[in-house]
Amino acid sequence: MPHINLPPEIPGIGAAFAFRPEAARPMRDLAHVLLFESGNEGLSSRDRELIATYVSSKNETQFCKLSHGAAAAHHKGGSQELVAAVWSNPDAAPIPDKLKALLAIAGRVQSDPKTVTADLVETARNYGATDLEIHDTVLIAAAFCMYNRYVDGLATWQPSNEEMYVSMGKQLAEKGYRQPSTSTNQHVL
Amino acid sequence: MPHIALPNLPGIRGPMAFRPETSKPLNELVEVLLRGPSTLTPGERELIATYVSSQNNCHYCQSIHGAIAAAQLDGALDANEELVRNVKRDFLNATISPKLKALLAIAGKVQQDGKKVTNADVEAARNEGATDLEIHDTVLIAAAFCMYNRYVDGLATWQPHDETLYRERGKMVAKNGYVAANLTNTVNSTEFTQPAELAVK
Numbered sequence: 001m002p003h004i005n006l007p008p009e010i011p012g013i014g015a016a017f018a019f020r021p022e023a024a025r026p027m028r029d030l031a032h033v034l035l036f037e038s039g040n041e042g043l044s045s046r047d048r049e050l051i052a053t054y055v056s057s058k059n060e061t062q063f064c065k066l067s068h069g070a071a072a073a074h075h076k077g078g079s080q081e082l083v084a085a086v087w088s089n090p091d092a093a094p095i096p097d098k099l100k101a102l103l104a105i106a107g108r109v110q111s112d113p114k115t116v117t118a119d120l121v122e123t124a125r126n127y128g129a130t131d132l133e134i135h136d137t138v139l140i141a142a143a144f145c146m147y148n149r150y151v152d153g154l155a156t157w158q159p160s161n162e163e164m165y166v167s168m169g170k171q172l173a174e175k176g177y178r179q180p181s182t183s184t185n186q187h188v189l
Numbered sequence: 190m191p192h193i194a195l196p197n198l199p200g201i202r203g204p205m206a207f208r209p210e211t212s213k214p215l216n217e218l219v220e221v222l223l224r225g226p227s228t229l230t231p232g233e234r235e236l237i238a239t240y241v242s243s244q245n246n247c248h249y250c251q252s253i254h255g256a257i258a259a260a261q262l263d264g265a266l267d268a269n270e271e272l273v274r275n276v277k278r279d280f281l282n283a284t285i286s287p288k289l290k291a292l293l294a295i296a297g298k299v300q301q302d303g304k305k306v307t308n309a310d311v312e313a314a315r316n317e318g319a320t321d322l323e324i325h326d327t328v329l330i331a332a333a334f335c336m337y338n339r340y341v342d343g344l345a346t347w348q349p350h351d352e353t354l355y356r357e358r359g360k361m362v363a364k365n366g367y368v369a370a371n372l373t374n375t376v377n378s379t380e381f382t383q384p385a386e387l388a389v390k
Contacts, residue, residue, distance in 0.1 A: 003306065003308070003311045003324065003328075004311075004321035004324050004325055005321050016325070016329075019321075019325060020322075020325055020326075020329070022221045022225060023218060023221050023222060023326075023329055025217070026213075026214040026215075026217035026218040026221065027214070027218060029213070029214035029217070030211060030214040030215065030218070033210050033211055033214065034211065037210075038210070059302075060304070061303070105343075108343070109339050109343040110339075113338070113339040113340075113341075113342035113343035114246070114342050116192065116342075116343050116344075116345070118190075118192065118345075121192045121193075131193035131194055131207075132208070134192065134193050135193055135204060135207060135208055135344065136208075138192075138339070138340060138343040138344055139204075139208075139211060139340055141339065141343070142335075142336045142337075142338075142339035142340040142343060143336050145332075145335045145336055145339055146332045146333050146335055146336035147332075148303065148332075149299050149300075149302075149303040149328075149331065149332035149335055150303070150328060150329055150332040151303065152302070152303025152304045152306075153295075153298070153299040153303030153304075153306050153328040153331070153332060154303075154306075154325065154328055155306070
């Protein structure tokens with residue numbers, strides 16, 4: 001049960017967003033820019049969602065891991081098998097070397113950002129990563145250390161309903177983050 | 190040296206100037222959480238931000254938010270700076286309200302792992318008079334600073350160690366807020382910039 005009186009019918013972060021719309025707006029905007037809107041500049045939205053779901057899996061936040069995994073799977077070039085491969089070991093996943101190098105940076109940001117070394121950044125650059133892509137990788141990883149703690153710290157409802165996540169992933173991949181997911185909640189923020 | 194070519198500004202201000210599209214929501218979020226309408230004072234909320242940043246060992250964030258807290262709390266600046274140091278070192282023995290101590294305990298759990306927050310932690314805060322909104326905002330402030338701290342450290346930003354720089358900037362942010370302060374985060378800013386000999390070549 002959530003630690004505070006959140007709307008009971010809304011899963012995960014949506015319930016917290018409904019409780020505090022003033023904070024929800026910039027949090028939605030940030031996700032929209034990082035994961036959706038910037039998907040045509042360098043890193044694709046699929047790659048950005050893979051970073052988000054990888055960090056969420058390392059933080060063991062089921063709701064974020066599954067919803068962003070479903071979004072990555074829905075994007076062009078994504079699949080649930082690919083997402084599962086990234087969760088278990090990015091180095092062995094069928095993804096480009098550049099994305100592997102960026103996921104290595106994201107993993108360090110999640111555990112301790114001071115362990116992001118110049119060598120790791122150099123490796124990403126050698127595979128073609130730009131400063132903007134490295135910046136966005138660090139910020140996506142950092143932002144999911146926020147979203148994950150928000151979802152877990154309030155003990156939000158995190159259902160294990162596979163269909164729900166698939167439909168949420170479709171909505172996020174197609175429409176982005178500015179609006180509440182209509183597939184899971186009719187609640188108007 | 191920063192991992193990427195950032196404008197010559199300290200801490201989070203470098204990446205904020207580098208990427209205005211993301212700095213906008215980042216500043217709006219911190220403005221809502223630390224300065225928006227709330228039953229917690231801005232000084233109390235800055236103490237939560239400072240404490241979490243010190244637990245994350247982020248020099249820039251704990252220094253600037255400590256300075257903003259000191260500028261906003263009631264009383265003399267010297268005494269407030271001492272209080273900030275005490276909260277970072279041992280908040281249970283600092284001269285703050287029992288409610289704030291209970292909220293800082295929750296913030297400390299969120300900093301480690303959101304799943305560590307227990308019903309007993311929340312109940313203890315409620316017994317000291319904390320409302321749902323105050324508990325919510327404490328969790329989100331702590332979570333948000335786990336983001337800001339990682340952003341600042343993950344890019345290896347320039348984090349000066351001169352306390353007077355933070356004190357002056359702290360007074361300015363306390364007075365004008367984050368969204369206004371962000372307007373000074375420009376590539377051509379002359380205030381509070383890195384000495385030329387340390388700048389990225």
